[in-house]
Amino acid sequence: MSTIPHDHAGDDHAHDDHAHHPSGIMRWITTTNHKDIGTLYLLFSLTMFFVGGVMALTIRTELFHPGLQIVHPEFFNSLTTLHGLIMIFGAIMPAAVGFANWQIPMMIGAPDMAFARMNNWSFWLLPPAAIMLVGSFFVPGGAFAGGWTLYPPLSVQAPIGMDLTIFAVHIMGASSIMGSINIITTILNLRAPGMTMMKMPLFVWGWLITAYLLIAVMPVLAGSVTMLLTDRHFGTSFFNAAGGGDPVLFQHVFWFFGHPEVYIMILPAFGIVSEIIPTFSRKPLFGFASMVYAMSSIAILSFIVWAHHMFTVGMPAAGLLFFMYATMLIAVPTGVKVFNWLATMWRGSMSFETPMLFAVGFLFLFTMGGFTGLVLAITPVDIQLQDTYYVVAHFHYVLVAGSLFAFFGGAYYWLPKWTGTMYDERLGKWHFWCAMITFNVTFFPMHFLGLAGMPRRIPDYATQFTDWNMVATVGAFGFGLSQLIFVYALIKCIRGDGAKAPAKPWEGADTLEWTLPSPAPYHTFETPPVVK
Amino acid sequence: MATQAQQRNADPRVRRANVRTAVILATIALVFFVGIIFAKYVGDASTGMTVLGAAVLLFLVLAIGRNLISGRRR
Numbered sequence: 014m015s016t017i018p019h020d021h022a023g024d025d026h027a028h029d030d031h032a033h034h035p036s037g038i039m040r041w042i043t044t045t046n047h048k049d050i051g052t053l054y055l056l057f058s059l060t061m062f063f064v065g066g067v068m069a070l071t072i073r074t075e076l077f078h079p080g081l082q083i084v085h086p087e088f089f090n091s092l093t094t095l096h097g098l099i100m101i102f103g104a105i106m107p108a109a110v111g112f113a114n115w116q117i118p119m120m121i122g123a124p125d126m127a128f129a130r131m132n133n134w135s136f137w138l139l140p141p142a143a144i145m146l147v148g149s150f151f152v153p154g155g156a157f158a159g160g161w162t163l164y165p166p167l168s169v170q171a172p173i174g175m176d177l178t179i180f181a182v183h184i185m186g187a188s189s190i191m192g193s194i195n196i197i198t199t200i201l202n203l204r205a206p207g208m209t210m211m212k213m214p215l216f217v218w219g220w221l222i223t224a225y226l227l228i229a230v231m232p233v234l235a236g237s238v239t240m241l242l243t244d245r246h247f248g249t250s251f252f253n254a255a256g257g258g259d260p261v262l263f264q265h266v267f268w269f270f271g272h273p274e275v276y277i278m279i280l281p282a283f284g285i286v287s288e289i290i291p292t293f294s295r296k297p298l299f300g301f302a303s304m305v306y307a308m309s310s311i312a313i314l315s316f317i318v319w320a321h322h323m324f325t326v327g328m329p330a331a332g333l334l335f336f337m338y339a340t341m342l343i344a345v346p347t348g349v350k351v352f353n354w355l356a357t358m359w360r361g362s363m364s365f366e367t368p369m370l371f372a373v374g375f376l377f378l379f380t381m382g383g384f385t386g387l388v389l390a391i392t393p394v395d396i397q398l399q400d401t402y403y404v405v406a407h408f409h410y411v412l413v414a415g416s417l418f419a420f421f422g423g424a425y426y427w428l429p430k431w432t433g434t435m436y437d438e439r440l441g442k443w444h445f446w447c448a449m450i451t452f453n454v455t456f457f458p459m460h461f462l463g464l465a466g467m468p469r470r471i472p473d474y475a476t477q478f479t480d481w482n483m484v485a486t487v488g489a490f491g492f493g494l495s496q497l498i499f500v501y502a503l504i505k506c507i508r509g510d511g512a513k514a515p516a517k518p519w520e521g522a523d524t525l526e527w528t529l530p531s532p533a534p535y536h537t538f539e540t541p542p543v544v545k
Numbered sequence: 546m547a548t549q550a551q552q553r554n555a556d557p558r559v560r561r562a563n564v565r566t567a568v569i570l571a572t573i574a575l576v577f578f579v580g581i582i583f584a585k586y587v588g589d590a591s592t593g594m595t596v597l598g599a600a601v602l603l604f605l606v607l608a609i610g611r612n613l614i615s616g617r618r619r
Contacts, residue, residue: 195567
């Protein structure tokens with residue numbers, strides 16, 4: 014971890030705060046400043062989070078009671094598909110890139126990202142892609158309804174909405190690859206003098222590994238959806254069984270991307286939590302080097318476990334065993350991380366401000382999601398639970414209580430630095446407890462539903478599943494409404510309605526961004542800090 | 546007027562290093578993108594393995610090579 018040799022908080026940055034950039038809407042369209050672009054990413058992801066959230070609430074409303082109530086089955090399936098795509102590509106990933114844009118240059122003492130114009134371009138590719146994705150609801154045939162995994166033959170036969178989805182995935186993939194190139198280059202080439210790799214904060218490490226994962230797997234996704242496109246329109250038969258192609262091949266290629274994608278969403282969250290826990294435990298992180306090696310191991314192992322998503326398609330017994338054991342192996346570095354976080358808290362002078370509450374919430378719920386992941390790794394069990402609500406519960410524990418809770422924690426942690434105003438602690442705590450309780454009310458019963466055999470992606474179900482579905486729907490509305498508390502707290506902060514934030518509002522924080530005044534000036538580290 | 550931050554990014558050595566890193570990363574992405582389509586087009590599983598292996602080896606050679614060269618300079 015880095016040490017701070019020089020306090021920049023007292024430096025006069027006022028001269029450049031508003032200089033050299035246009036104002037109004039053009040500031041945001043033409044900006045090349047990493048902080049502006051970080052803000053754009055975060056606001057975009059929050060917007061898409063609510064778009065995907067409204068879809069989730071429509072799904073839950075339909076499932077409140079057995080029978081068909083408010084939507085047609087085809088539209089229901091479009092909602093589940095788009096909910097997944099929007100939450101992954103529109104909400105979680107852009108949020109992580111938003112954090113990276115804001116924090117990485119400030120944490121490594123760089124003046125900006127390495128390729129500032131490409132950074133602007135990376136962001137502005139996203140809104141058209143999102144419009145295409147959501148706009149596919151309004152074209153003939155509606156949005157794709159075959160699930161976010163885009164499996165053929167449905168994706169080969171689907172109407173024009175599928176083409177919009179393919180193009181949207183292409184554009185978002187291009188944006189991610191450009192963003193990753195930028196992040197890796199910034200981290201490798203623009204670190205402050207003295208900041209060796211092992212002195213980098215863990216958030217930066219998490220993102221470095223994530224960016225390598227993105228570079229490796231995003232082109233694979235792009236390649237596979239390109240092949241889908243040529244199957245649909247140019248007479249090829251990569252995945253079209255009628256022409257000699259193999260639909261199962263798509264699943265292999267897709268999950269070669271899809272499983273590392275899970276870690277692409279969770280590693281930045283690991284990084285955020287690794288910043289928050291030592292700060293509020295007032296102790297250095299336990300086992301820094303082992304955390305780095307654990308994240309690297311998780312990233313490498315993520316490439317050799319993809320077929321655990323498709324145990325039921327038919328594989329040789331040796332293949333099933335290999336993917337089962339390889340999947341279980343990921344529990345080892347993950348366990349190292351959980352152990353280190355707990356050891357950091359052990360005998361620390363802990364306090365439970367909102368960021369720490371979200372970090373501890375993350376730790377508890379992500380570990381539960383990890384355990385259900387181990388259950389699903391066991392091949393014979395997975396064959397029983399494949400495509401049931403148990404799987405839905407598992408990945409929501411990992412991605413909502415994992416990534417999302419960590420991002421909320423990170424937002425509260427760095428909001429004072431970003432806005433110069435302390436967030437309302439009372440609102441933050443209300444947000445956490447409402448989200449924590451309603452999240453569990455929503456998703457814990459899904460374990461029971463899945464174990465009882467309720468399949469996912471259906472608008473109607475047998476009556477014995479009614480009670481837990483009702484509970485889950487009530488919880489979902491509570492969870493959705495609790496996010497409005499966050500929006501209110503955020504607006505208060507942005508408007509400056511709160512106590513003025515000092516340069517270092519958290520006494521245990523020791524990374525470079527806390528040497529800057531709050532709010533962080535428009536240009537930072539023009540003179541590189543020296544890290545000892 | 547350029548700020549000091551812009552000047553620091555405009556240092557020709559830093560710019561060259563940035564572009565070199567970006568080109569290597571973009572090449573890896575391109576190899577994966579073209580490789581996966583080519584492998585499926587040929588239809589032979591060994592082609593896919595060769596592409597994947599070549600990409601990984603290329604990456605390791607470049608990464609280790611760069612590290613060794615920069616270590617020798619230090």
